[in-house]
Amino acid sequence: MAQIINGKLVSQNVREAQKKETEELFQKYGKKPGLAVIIVGEDPASKVYVANKEKACIEVGFYSELYRMPESTTIEELLALIDRLNKDDKIHGILCQLPLPKHLDEEKVILAIDPNKDVDAFHPVNTGKIMIGNHSFLPCTPAGVMKLIESTGTDISGKECVVIGRSNIVGKPQAMLLLQANGTVTICHSRTKNLKEVTKRADILVVAIGKADFVTGDMIKEGAIVIDVGMNRRQDGKLTGDVDFESAEKVASYITPVPGGVGPMTITMLLQNTLTAFKQTL
Numbered sequence: 322m323a324q325i326i327n328g329k330l331v332s333q334n335v336r337e338a339q340k341k342e343t344e345e346l347f348q349k350y351g352k353k354p355g356l357a358v359i360i361v362g363e364d365p366a367s368k369v370y371v372a373n374k375e376k377a378c379i380e381v382g383f384y385s386e387l388y389r390m391p392e393s394t395t396i397e398e399l400l401a402l403i404d405r406l407n408k409d410d411k412i413h414g415i416l417c418q419l420p421l422p423k424h425l426d427e428e429k430v431i432l433a434i435d436p437n438k439d440v441d442a443f444h445p446v447n448t449g450k451i452m453i454g455n456h457s458f459l460p461c462t463p464a465g466v467m468k469l470i471e472s473t474g475t476d477i478s479g480k481e482c483v484v485i486g487r488s489n490i491v492g493k494p495q496a497m498l499l500l501q502a503n504g505t506v507t508i509c510h511s512r513t514k515n516l517k518e519v520t521k522r523a524d525i526l527v528v529a530i531g532k533a534d535f536v537t538g539d540m541i542k543e544g545a546i547v548i549d550v551g552m553n554r555r556q557d558g559k560l561t562g563d564v565d566f567e568s569a570e571k572v573a574s575y576i577t578p579v580p581g582g583v584g585p586m587t588i589t590m591l592l593q594n595t596l597t598a599f600k601q602t603l
């Protein structure tokens with residue numbers, strides 16, 4: 322039976338250290354890290370994520386601004402807000418929650434955010450820096466996954482690491498971070514042939530495909546570490562990941578639950594990036 326990786330607990334420990342550092346910096350400089358979060362429209366999941374981000378910010382003692390914009394917002398209005406926040410000295414991090422309503426071009430929005438305030442690490446300047454191993458900000462979810470793997474005491478070096486999913490937010494940067502930790506990395510996706518053959522090789526399996534209960538116990542190597550990035554809502558309203566927890570926990574050595582695994586870590590890494598952005602201005 323697998324040991325559960327408690328994302329809430331790992332997250333809590335990191336946030337306590339962040340809170341302490343924020344207090345110390347405030348004593349010394351009289352300034353706080355500031356994060357601006359923008360949400361456009363009414364996507365229910367995004368609303369929950371954004372509320373959690375704001376709450377976390379306040380808990381660690383950051384300054385926070387939340388912009389709720391209507392679905393009808395134009396690209397000009399959104400870019401004007403970002404431009405203003407880029408120039409605002411109280412704001413060190415800017416996050417525009419994705420997905421945006423269809424009429425808004427996400428790429429334009431990502432490009433508009435000052436790379437020094439891009440705490441999501443989505444701007445090509447930052448994704449490029451991650452690619453060459455010289456990052457300013459680490460992408461939040463993949464960085465959180467790395468911390469969770471680290472919490473098991475496992476050395477990634479030389480391990481077979483398989484990532485299912487190739488999104489810009491998770492799959493691709495996740496593969497880069499595992500590679501930088503000297504893992505042997507394979508990226509799988511919807512066109513991968515013989516998926517089970519590949520996943521069965523994995524000492525570390527990171528699943529970010531967005532399909533409820535997609536990975537089952539028979540696809541997992543005995544003793545593997547299984548990290549479930551998925552967050553899906555079942556028809557009965559319950560949250561579930563991309564991994565079928567019940568069958569997977571019988572095979573894995575460590576596994577993350579949903580909720581309470583990767584989710585809290587993503588926000589913690591966002592706080593970390595905001596703190597980093599703030600410190601660069603001191």
Ligand code: GUN
Nearest residue numbers: 416417418419420441461
């Ligand atoms: N939507 C889903 N995950 C994320 C994230 O990490 N950042 C932003 N901005 N939007 C998201």
